[in-house]
Amino acid sequence: MERQETKTIIEPYEHDGKKLIRVSCGDFDFGIGLHNLSDRATWKEALEIARKESMEVPSKETWHIVAAHLDRINEAIKETGGDPLRGFLWSSSEYGGHFAWLFFATNGSLHYNGKMFVCSVRGSLDFRKQ
Secondary structure: OOOOOEEEEEEEEEEEEEEEEEEOOOOOOEEEEEEEEEEEEEEEHHHHHHHOOOOOOOOHHHHHHHHHOOHHHHHHHOOOOOOOOOOEEEEEEEOOOOEEEEEEEEOOOOEEEEEOEEEEEEEEHHHHHH
16 A cells, blocks of 8 residues: 655745745644744743733644744744744643653754743644634
């Protein structure tokens, strides 16, 4: 049986007045914000900042998809007037009680660090929950 290639769609998208880059890939369908919501937040602050913007912090699984298509996503963000993904960005996924996952946008890798670490927050929307 021949394995079928999963089609990935990366495109500008607007949802409830928010401009995003929509990424549809297999079972994943989400939007990534064009700008960081904050450049200095602990993990708990990141979750609260995103919630106040009616968004969420991307999960570790979402960041895995972003990593696989990082160049295309950053190009779409730039073409839409946004700021490319850079540096460390929080994930909503925890790693034990005192740690959480971080996405390192420079090379698309994932790491964990203490929840009191300060880094950037990029909002997302999971369209599977809509």
